[in-house]
Amino acid sequence: MKTLLLNKKEICRGTWEFTLAKPADAVHQAGQHITVKLPRLLHEDPKGPQRTFTLASAPHEADWLLATRMTGSGFKKTLLDLSLNTEVEVSGPMGGLVRDERSAALVFLAGGIGITPFRSMVLDLHHKVLGVKVHLFYANRSLDSAAYHNLFTGLAEQPFFTYIPTLNDEPDAAWHGERRILGMELIHAHLTELDAHAFYLCGPPGLVTDLTSRLQTAGVNKERIFSESFWGYP
Ligand SMILES: Cc1cc2nc3c(=O)[nH]c(=O)nc-3n(C[C@H](O)[C@H](O)[C@H](O)COP(=O)(O)OP(=O)(O)OC[C@H]3O[C@@H](n4cnc5c(N)ncnc54)[C@H](O)[C@@H]3O)c2cc1C
Missing domain, CATH: 3.40.50.80 (Nucleotide-binding domain of ferredoxin-NADP reductase (FNR) module)
Structure with a gap:
């Protein structure tokens, strides 16, 4: 499915938070992740235009938040260069580190x-x-x-x-x-x-x-x- 990049900001040294519009009807459990595929790479990357990111946002929050360290990979340089309201392809939410409900x-x-x-x-x-x-x-x-x-x-x-x-x-x-x-x-x-x-x-x-x-x-x-x-x- 497609969604929009709504915001990007540096939240601490070398770490950026990206806000994606939560697709209609999307639900996730806290701890799950998505894959993000960029429309094209503006910087070369041998691993291609796709990466996996955990949703840092809680399920009740309005938007999806991703946070990542800038490593200099072509993928991340491209992500940082994307204009707001660019469309990206996402899949998931899936898997992840979800809470075992038996533990208090x-x-x-x-x-x-x-x-x-x-x-x-x-x-x-x-x-x-x-x-x-x-x-x-x-x-x-x-x-x-x-x-x-x-x-x-x-x-x-x-x-x-x-x-x-x-x-x-x-x-x-x-x-x-x-x-x-x-x-x-x-x-x-x-x-x-x-x-x-x-x-x-x-x-x-x-x-x-x-x-x-x-x-x-x-x-x-x-x-x-x-x-x-x-x-x-x-
Ligand atoms: C379930 C899941 C959730 C994640 N959530 C986040 C998140 O919230 N925030 C975040 O910043 N990152 C997250 N990651 C990691 C993310 O997907 C990227 O791998 C990471 O951010 C590094 O990407 P990069 O483009 O900087 O470097 P890359 O170019 O992807 O990789 C840098 C180096 O790591 C090596 N490498 C990469 N993948 C593998 C692999 N599978 N096995 C062995 N070596 C490998 C490469 O060979 C290269 O040397 C998550 C990964 C998984 C699997």
Whole structure:
């Protein structure tokens, strides 16, 4: 199906958010993704004009939001150059990291742009007021590269939501939050009972593989680990 690019803005250093018109009757579950095919490439790209993106918007929001790091690929340079109201081809929403409804306590582990499904899921849970508790661990190098940090900081005033950003290379000494890498030491420091939670992981493939095996070694049953790897990021 076709839809329109309505807006684009840089939401943190090197990360852009793109707003697409939500196609009529389109429904999605928080955490699902779509594929986007550009009408033509303005910059060469060996992988062609199509990529997969998670919908960062929650189902109740009016438009579809995508967020992505600018890597210099021909696809992304073209996406950035597109004029507003350009028509793009989309398919989905499909698959993705959707919430297992049996769990009342969730842990979201995001590396960098792997935050996109969790923006959707956290806003969805807030909107639905289901009483599900969420811990979001969110790793970035620095504050200026942490997309949606202000949104999550605001939501952390809600009793259902605990937000643990960690910045392992933040130059500003005024940052008094976590600096530890996203791993078991950090998780144990903020969560007492791993057993009571379901874990959702998203980010570059290396991070997802590493964290999955660390969680399993720490005794988390693999049936309670759900993950999505964003290929194309180191
Ligand atoms: C379900 C899903 C959801 C996603 N959601 C998002 C999102 O919300 N935001 C976002 O920024 N990105 C998301 N991605 C990743 C996205 O599709 C792109 O792959 C990524 O943004 C990099 O694109 P690129 O054009 O910058 O680089 P690319 O040109 O696509 O790739 C850069 C490098 O990665 C390697 N690579 C790419 N794909 C694969 C692969 N499948 N296997 C092995 N190596 C590979 C390439 O060989 C190349 O060296 C998602 C991916 C999936 C599968």
